[in-house]
Each structure stands twice: as C-alpha cells, then as structure tokens.
Amino acid sequence: MADIIRRMKSADAGFDAALTALLNWEATTNPTVSNTVAGVLAAIRRDGDTALLGYTKQFDGVNADTAAELEIPQARLQAALLSIPTEVREALEKAAERIRSYHQHQRQESWSYTEADGTVLGQQITPLERVGLYVPGGKATYPSSVLMNAIPAKVAGVDELIMVSPTPKGFVNDMVLAAAAIAGVDRVFTIGGAQAVGALAYGTETIPKVDKIVGPGNIYVATAKRQVFGSVGLDMIAGPSEILVICDGKTDPDWIAMDLFSQAEHDEDAQSILLSPDADFLDAVEASIAKLLPTSARADIIRQSLSARGALVLVKDLDEAIALSNRIAPEHLELSFDNAQDCLPKIRHAGAIFMGRYTPEALGDYCAGPNHVLPTSGTARFSSPLGVYDFQKRSSIIGCSAAGAAELAKVASVLARGESLTAHARSAEYRFLPANDAGQESV
C-alpha cells in the first residue's frame, strides 16, 4: 500500500527546506473572478436592489419581485428553532452559552486618567453600529460558524447584525436559521455571492450599508471582500485550515490519528502535521491512519489532504517541537502531553492552543467557548482569533486644562516648527502666548 502520509525527521539534512516547501501556501488570484466580481459590485453600487434581484435570480435561481421578499422574518427563525431535533437545539444552545461566556471576558472598557494639572487623557470604547455576517449556502453550511461570528458581535454591543446567506434554488438550512435565532441575529436576507457583499458594503434601497463584513465564503465572496475593503471593515480572509499536534507518544494513537483527520476532512488543501520525539509512536499513528481511513465518511478528502500536505515528523524532543511550532505559527496547536500548561510561556505564535490529551481541536471548533475563526497560513505571527475586540473600536480622548495646554503647546510648537508645519505651531501657541505674540511664522 502506498504511504498515506509522509514521514520526516528534523535531524535529516534538507529538513528545513522540506518543511518550508510543505508549509508553503499562496492564495491564487484569478483575474477572471476579479473582473466578474468588479462588474457585480459596480452594478450593485449603481442599481441597488434592481441589480441585486437580477443576480439573485441568475446565480441562485431565486425569483423575487422585490428585495423585501428576500428577507427572512424573525418568526421564521423561531420556527426553525422549533423544527430542528431537540438534541441539536440543546447542543446549539449549550455551545452558544459557552461561547458567550468566554467572549464576555474579551470586552474592553473605556478608561481615562487625569494628570496633576487637570489634563484628561483616555480611550473611549464603542461598538460598531452595524455588521454584516456572510454565511455560505448549500452543502458547506455551518451553524457553528453562525454562532462563532455572531455572538462576539452581540457581546460587543453591535446595534444591528445583518446576516446574508444564499438559498440556491430556494433551499433554506433550518440549523443555520436556528443558530441565527440563538445568536441574536437581527435581520436575515437570502442573498449571497459578490452581490451580497456589495449590498452590505454600499447599501441598497432594502439592504442597509454595514460598517464591517465578517464570515467565510467562496472565491467570489473572498474576492468581493478584498475589493470593498476600505469602504467597510473586514475580518481576515482565511486560507486552508491547519492543525499541528505535538505529542510525547503517550496518547492513544487512534485519538491522534482522528485529530489529524478532523482537520484533513475540511478540504484537500487542509494541513495536518504531527510532531513527536517517539518514532514508535509515529509508526503507531501511521498504522491507526491506515486502519481508520477506510472507516471515514470523507476518506477521499482526508487521503488527498494527508498525502498532499500532511506529515508525521520525528523530532529530537518536545523543546524542538515547540521551536518548530513557533516557526510554523499554526492555526490550531494541540499539545497532547501532560502538564502542557507549563509550556505556554514558550509558545509565541498560534491561533488557538489545545492543552492535554483530553482537548481535541474539535471541542474548540464547536463548544469549548473560544472562537473557531483563527489566523491561518502562519498569520498567527501577527493576527488573532476573531473576538469581541473586532466589533469594538477606540477613540482617543484628550482634554487639556489651560495649564496643561500651556505646557504641551511649548513642546508641540518646537516640534511643529522642526517639521515646517507652522500652522500646527501657531494653533498650539495661541493657547499659551498673548494674542500678539502668537502666530509668527519664524521661530
């Protein structure tokens, strides 16, 4: 049988280059898609609802006479909540409760302080007013994604959260609507693709313009998001999902194999890597992979993903594994060994850190509490999980007393004149010089 997943050793010559090649991922840009999307966005901006109705008919096969018909009323969301199996509803409610509870810890509060001369400095935190949430339609429709995107926005205090999701040929996913009801989504429209992104970014007669758009989507949605950036805020545009597992060799190899599968089953480009200092354990995991793969519903995708982008890597010790992890900056980092918490100070870059043998990534994907929208492709080096902070923004606060202004104005005047910005200097000088002395152009 051909190897399902590659084996690597950190001690091998050429390991560094091989790892770099394995990790390499670049989003391809497609000029045809870019042009199509630009055309759709321009039409939405120009013709509003008329264009939106046209594209929704063309791309989703949904006929509507008015854009208002594309709104799903709150009563329908509540009906969906009652229509799904009790077990599923309870699981969604439990997950939502834990996600809400965790994210409440992320709320930032305004602060200020007063200096001796009475000058006040601070930072005012305010929620975004209106946010758009994109939810893909069709087969890859994930109610968990609704919870993970919507709840932080509502915890932040966003006034109005507008969800859009296409319903190709009219197919509506009740689990998604139920999740929207539980998360407190304010309005739902059955629109999708670049036209939905455009409607949210620019507003139409019916769809309100939002301040930020979040949520995953296909290449048309991602391209549209890139093109409207600036008019509107965005979450990150995700690459393929990845997991890095570090194991000391004492976790059940079936567990670890399945943890790797849980990432690989997302799509062929997903990446699952295991680091262990125990060669026998890597053999055991490889055997578990071979054993469990045929029992998996999504075996084809898992096989392709593990073959193209997976690896079982023999490392010298756990310290070397952690150093490699810091280089990889994984989206998901699973530390499958005892006392994993002691390692935290050594972890520099990771989207989410799963500690111990009883913390598979799948728990974090659904219900542990932290967000499952995480930085991919090494971007954990500079970015963070989606959070409440993505739906709040800050305003600096400065209130100078007359005495404070006199003191600061002297400094500002010197620096402004050093930069040849004399109006800046004079604006400052007015606050401390007698009128006749201020406003001179030379120092």
Next chain:
Amino acid sequence: MADIIRRMKSADAGFDAALTALLNWEATTNPTVSNTVAGVLAAIRRDGDTALLGYTKQFDGVNADTAAELEIPQARLQAALLSIPTEVREALEKAAERIRSYHQHQRQESWSYTEADGTVLGQQITPLERVGLYVPGGKATYPSSVLMNAIPAKVAGVDELIMVSPTPKGFVNDMVLAAAAIAGVDRVFTIGGAQAVGALAYGTETIPKVDKIVGPGNIYVATAKRQVFGSVGLDMIAGPSEILVICDGKTDPDWIAMDLFSQAEHDEDAQSILLSPDADFLDAVEASIAKLLPTSARADIIRQSLSARGALVLVKDLDEAIALSNRIAPEHLELSFDNAQDCLPKIRHAGAIFMGRYTPEALGDYCAGPNHVLPTSGTARFSSPLGVYDFQKRSSIIGCSAAGAAELAKVASVLARGESLTAHARSAEYRFLPANDAGQESV
C-alpha cells in the same frame, strides 16, 4: 475677494447631498503604479540584496556595494541625538515620555479562568516578534511620526523594530534619527519605496523579514503594502487627514481659524470643517481665515484645501452638530466648548476627540500622549488609532479536564454530525466513549 471657504447651512434643502459630496473621497488606484510595484516586489523576492541595491541606486541615487552599507549603526543615531538643537531634543524626549506613558495604559494582559470541572479557558497575549517601520524620506520627513509608530511597538514588547527610510542622494535627516534613538528603534536601513516594503515583507540576505509593516508612505509604498498584505501584517493605509471642529461660538475665532489651517496645511486634499450654531461666529471665523491666510507659510496649500474640501456649517444646535459628527466619523474631532466631556457618551465614531477650547489638535499630533496615526475618511466607524494592541496578538487557550472533555464532547459530537463532519465528531467521541463505541460513522 473670492470666498476662501464654502458656507453651508444644515437647514438648507440639499444639505445632506452637499455634505455627502463634500465628504466623498476615494483613493484612486493607478494601474501603472501597480505594475511597477509588482515588478519591484517580484525582483526583491527573487534576487534579494542584489535587487535592493539596484533599485536603491536607481531611485535614490545611493551607491552601495553591499546591503550592509545601507545600515545606519546605533552610534550614528546617538550622534544625531547630540547634534540637534537642545530645545528640539528636549521636546522630542518630553513627547516620547508622554506617548510612552499614555500607551502603557493600552497594554493587554493574558487572562484565564478555571471552570468547576477543572477545564481551563483563556487568552494568551504575546508581542509581535519583528516589526518594520517605514519613514518617508525627503521633505515630508516627520520625527513625530517615528515616535508615534515606534513607541507603541516597543511598549508592546516587540523584540526587534526595524526602521527603513530612503535617503535620496544621501540626505539623512538628523531629527528622524534622533527620534529613532529616543524611541528605541533597533536597526535602521536607508532604503525606501516599494523595494523597502518588499525587503521587509520577504526578507533578503541582509534585511530581516518582519511580521508587520507600519508607517506612512507615498503611492508606491502604499501600493506595495497592499500587494504584500497576507505575507505580513499591515497598519491601515491612510487617506487625507481631516478635522471636524464643533464650536459653540465662544472660542477666539483666530484660534479656530488656525486649528482649521493646521489640518489644511498638510496637503490640498486635507479636509477642515467647522460646525457651529452661531452664524455671527462663522462670519468671524471666515474673517479670521481671510486675515490669517496671507500670514501663513503654507498659504497656497491651505487655500486650495479650504477651497476644495473645507466648510463652515451653520447647524441648529450642538446636538445636531454631534449627530452630524457621528455621520462623518472624523479622524480628529475638536469639541471647542465648555464641559465637552459631558458629550462623550453621545460620540459614536471619531479617531481622536479633543475636548475644550484649550485642546487644539496640534497638541495631540505631537505630545499629548495619544497616537496621531488615526482612521481617516470615515473609517473611524470600524477602526481605531494605532496602538499597543496593534503590536500584540492573542492565542486562545483551552485545556479540558477529562470530566470537562466528556461533557463538551457530547455537544461537539451532535453539532459535528449535524454538519456532516464525522471525523470531528469521532475525535470528540474518543474522549468520552469506550474505544469500541467511538468512531462510528452514523449518528
């Protein structure tokens, strides 16, 4: 004499449309620039130092045999600090101290909590490892910008802060080097343009690859930043600077005129708007503008800016002014009236809020403490001043006890099966089911 600045009344028919037109700003993209930049970036990525040396010779007229010659040693920074006038050095030091003190309030700390069953949840905060700071060369070289960009990074704990700044024909600005010394910049290279952005984003043999690039630049720099986004984090790409002043009519009109000038003098596209309920006061400010303009060093730029994008607007009352401000979401909002602090809860969107008659924007630009890198063109609706938080990132922390995992795995299993992600479900189930019962593919 022709009017220098337009007058508007909120009560006029057509005011809304006129205001929208006045605020309208769209960054133009230039395909020629995009292509040039793409070529430069590709060459830097492919040829590293060799390409960097070539472009630096071509664009800046600086000949160097090796890229190492383009580094300015720390001793040179210290020498610059001693070479500038004492008054300027002391002003820079005072400004730096206040900026540092304010930004220390923005540091975020890691947190975690333990649930009843022993499950640990939290968020680990870590600084970025390496950051690049772009500082424009030539005439528009602002030492204050070095302080505002560098200090938050160092307060965040960034390990290595690398400044790049072109030195056209070898011209080095000592104030900028002095500011770098005071701010604690770690390394300085005399490179600029798209080639400097490429070197920081991809790394060369000499220039280390960074995790994030911040700092202003011309259209080549801004275009290069857009093109490397994804490989590296970015600060915002700023539009023209703007100020909105709200005044009750009781501040010296010369002061307000000069506050408007201080924004207008930046460039022709800058925007200065005054809102007041006092028509006589608007007349007085208009007279001050006419009187002070001829005394201004940058009168031509100020005149063009006020004429193209400025306005004196008569409003019904201060409440209407604040409502308009929330619509505009200004970069700088000056509340030139008494007890301005009482209005803060009504302010939804603004980059920085300057309260009272003694707080001109110029103080915030240099030395009050808060950052002068602020969201422009209405993006204060969804973004924030540059801050320490831009140089820190978060990792979610999840550590389940065996009991906690059993509980969470049941929820995860139901939801994962609802999404047809059975490997997710089985990965969770292994943590609570006997081995033989886990890993079934059907619900």
